[in-house]
Amino acid sequence: MSSEPTQTSVYVHFPWCARKCPYCDFATEPIRANAVPHEGYADAVLRELGARAADLQGRQLKSIFFGGGTPSLWGPNALNRTLQGITSAFELVSDELEVTVECNPSSLTRENAALLREAGVGRLSVGVQSLRDSHLRFLGRLHDSKRAVAALREAIDEMPRVSADLMFGMPGQTLAELGEDIARIADTGVEHVSAYALTIEEKTMFGSLHRAGKLRVAPEEQYADLFEHAEECFADLGWTHYEVSNYSAEGQESRHNLHYWRGGAYVGLGAAAVGCLDHGPGRAERWRNDPNPQRYLEQDTLGAEVEELGPEEIIREALMLGLRTIDGMNLAATEKRAGRDPKIGREREVERALERGNLVQAGDWLRVPQDRWLKLDGIVRDLF
Incomplete structure (x- = not known):
């Protein structure tokens, strides 16, 4: 009797964004003079996928997550080609395949959302972060609260499932302000929110400002109060706090992230992407791709750092x-x-x-x- 196929997810990293946010320490870089090699990057990702083909045998594709950066800025044809290449690379694909693309309100349009849906995307994760203009300016975001709400509504009109990212812990933020953000997001029809505390990372603009004494940071007590208030607000909506930073209405959990949190196997494709595949009990291999997009584009063979994991x-x-x-x-x-x-x-x-x-x-x-x-x-x- 043959063994059950190993459920496996795929993460694709798109390393470009419209502008680097001052709190972001992800491996991303701002687009300069429309210099994104849309088709070339798709070629590179598919080339890496082909090089990993042997590792995909006996696995069933469970989910695909396009993160970044802002992968919704990727040319629709290039993203579609990448998506189709991934699904074709697996002998088995789940009947409930979840495909998510991260996007930002400043660049998401109804037309773009429709194109993504036609390509096979069923879930959008929208980087709202806040619905207060003063907080959005502080966070260096390119959109305002009006555009954020409009983007969520447009996404919901075109996409079966939509998630919103929300940040808390900005200096001086009140419980009432956070509660209002949560209520307004839920009012759009969104049924999943990832709520993160603002963290000052060392290698960011905020990190530099903080070291220079030019950035005020919320005290730990404020973070705790905001965290607990968010929990209360989502509970009032009937949502489940199913992971430390994630809340959802019934059945709207991120299947991709749950697979990851439960120790599931995942393939990382693209510059800076991380993957981890099991190779029998007590043996796994984790890799991290070159974070430099140009070097990644030029690689003919796998150029990842590899770490062997034991029990x-x-x-x-x-x-x-x-x-x-x-x-x-x-x-x-x-x-x-x-x-x-x-x-x-x-x-x-x-x-x-x-x-x-x-x-x-x-x-x-x-x-x-x-x-x-x-x-x-x-x-x-x-x-x-």
């Missing part, structure tokens, strides 16, 4: 990702991937966390209670 690395990854979700980490599934019981070597730490209420175990599932999510990083760190 302990697989278990640590499962703890870091799985405990972010409302369901938690599945111990049996992790043992199958790692080739050993994930509790071995950390029995005392797990027992202590259970006694303190920082962990709860129900059957094969080990999770962090939602009322402890603000302490999640420390709880996970104590298990290492």
Whole structure:
């Protein structure tokens, strides 16, 4: 009897955007003089896909996520060609294949959304970040609140599923302001929101300003209050807080991200993309592609940095990702991937966390209670 195919997702990184945001530390660069090699980049991604063909045998395609950067700026023909190439590369494709494209309100049009839908995209993730103009200016965004709302409504008119990104923790932001943002987003018909705290990353413009004492940062107490208020607002809508930074109406969870958080295999394509594929119990390979778009375009062979993962690395990854979700980490599934019981070597730490209420175990599932999510990083760190 043949074994079940391994569910596998694909992430495609599009490294260009209209303008680099001051808080962004992703591997992206602003478009200069319309210099994006649309078809050339599609050729490079498909070339990489072909070079990884042997690793795709016996796998079923579960989801595709185009991230960036702003992949909605990719020429429709080039993106469509890439999407079709990916689906053709797998012998098996899920009947519920989820295809997501990230986009920004400043560049999303109804026509563009319709073209993406015709190409096979079924979900848009719109980088709204805020619906207050003062916050949008602070964040260096190219759109205003009016355009953000219009973009969400246009996306919903053309696309079966739409998610919005929302940021909180801007200096001086009030609970009422965040609550109003959430209500206005939900009013558009959006049924999924990724809500992130503003984080000052070292290698960003905000990082430089903060080091120079020119950027005021919200205190931790404000972040905690805003996080808890967001949770209350989404609960009032009847949504589920299914991952630390993600909320959804019933059935609207991101299947791509859930697969990733649950330790599923994924192929990373494009400049700076990261992938991780299992090669039997206790063995996995993670790679990171060259972050420089020009070098990536010129490569004839795979030029990724490769890291071999053993049982302990697989278990640590499962703890870091799985405990972010409302369901938690599945111990049996992790043992199958790692080739050993994930509790071995950390029995005392797990027992202590259970006694303190920082962990709860129900059957094969080990999770962090939602009322402890603000302490999640420390709880996970104590298990290492």
